[in-house]
Amino acid sequence: MTDPFLATRKAALRRDARARRKALLVEHPEADWMAADRAGEMLAALGLAGAGTVAIYRALGAEIDPRPLGELLTGRGWRLALPCVEATDGPLAFRGWTPGERLAPDLSGLSAPLVSAPALRPDLIMVPLLAFDRGGGRLGHGGGHYDRTLAALRAEGMAPPAVGLAYSGQEVADLPRERHDELLDGILTEAGYIAARKDF
Numbered sequence: 001m002t003d004p005f006l007a008t009r010k011a012a013l014r015r016d017a018r019a020r021r022k023a024l025l026v027e028h029p030e031a032d033w034m035a036a037d038r039a040g041e042m043l044a045a046l047g048l049a050g051a052g053t054v055a056i057y058r059a060l061g062a063e064i065d066p067r068p069l070g071e072l073l074t075g076r077g078w079r080l081a082l083p084c085v086e087a088t089d090g091p092l093a094f095r096g097w098t099p100g101e102r103l104a105p106d107l108s109g110l111s112a113p114l115v116s117a118p119a120l121r122p123d124l125i126m127v128p129l130l131a132f133d134r135g136g137g138r139l140g141h142g143g144g145h146y147d148r149t150l151a152a153l154r155a156e157g158m159a160p161p162a163v164g165l166a167y168s169g170q171e172v173a174d175l176p177r178e179r180h181d182e183l184l185d186g187i188l189t190e191a192g193y194i195a196a197r198k199d200f
Contacts, residue, residue, distance in 0.1 A: 006176050013139055013154065017130035017170065018062070024167040025062040031167050032191035036068035041193040045186065051077030052123030055094045056109050058103075063128045064165050067099070069188075081120045083145070084112040091149040096120050108143075125147045125150075125162045127184060132164050136183035136196030137175035149180035161185040163193075 019048075024031070043049070054073050056066040070080050081094040085108040095113035106112035128148050131139040140146060146162070153159040162182070187194045191194040 003079060003178060006178055009176050010139065010142070013015065013172075014130055014142065017139055017172075021062045021130060021167065025064075028167060028169075028190060031190040032065040033068045035064060035165060035188050036072045038188060038190070038192050039072055041069050042163060042186065042188050044116075045193055045195055046124070046163075048124060048161075051079075053079045053081050053094075053096075053120050054124045054126065054152070055081045055083060055120075055122035056126050057128050058127070060110075061135045064167055066165055069126065069165070070099070079120070081122055082113050083149075085110065085145060089148070091152040092145050094120050094122050094125075108145075122160050124160055126165045126188075127162050127164055129164045131170050131172045131175060132166055133172055133175045134183065134188050134194065134197050136185065136187075137164055137176055137177055137181070138164055138184050139172075144180065147180050147182045151180070154182070163188055165189075 032043060054070070056070045059065040059067075074080060078101075080097050082097045083092040084095055085106045086093045095117040097113045097117060101117075102114060103111040104114055127138065129138045129140055150159065150162050162184050164184045164187040166187055166189050168191040184196055186196050
């Protein structure tokens with residue numbers, strides 16, 4: 001059950017975080033490429049030595065764009081997947097995608113691979129966010145898609161690492177957390193990779 005006080009606090013944080021992120025996009029238009037350049041730090045920290053499947057996302061608004069990261073990883077042999085909403089209250093599905101391939105609206109209206117694209121289980125999930133803290137806390141848009149997805153994968157065991165992709169300026173001291181909020185394993189920014197603190 002959602003705590004009304006925390007829900008109100010999160011709504012206010014989302015307003016502030018959206019405004020901050022818009023400003024960061026203007027101040028640091030090169031941040032997406034800079035974050036991609038730090039991918040080696042992330043892969044080493046996560047122990048991902050070989051190529052696999054990475055789930056990226058289609059950037060909306062002022063979200064940091066994962067396409068440069070995807071381009072770098074495909075150059076290293078990684079395969080790309082994009083999230084798809086196939087059930088309103090269910091976890092995301094991930095389908096294979098190559099840049100240039102046609103996309104179509106999913107159940108939420110966002111661009112996603114066609115249903116004919118292969119369903120894939122990612123070895124790494126890049127997650128969009130509005131704000132993050134060093135404990136792996138993430139403030140999303142409130143739809144709960146990634147929380148449900150990570151919870152389902154973690155319940156199965158052997159879940160892939162989930163890494164937020166963000167401007168370093170999106171960091172906050174401490175985000176409010178509810179029981180359903182899933183923590184990130186780390187955050188990749190233009191300033192480097194931040195492993196989530198376990199003692200937070």
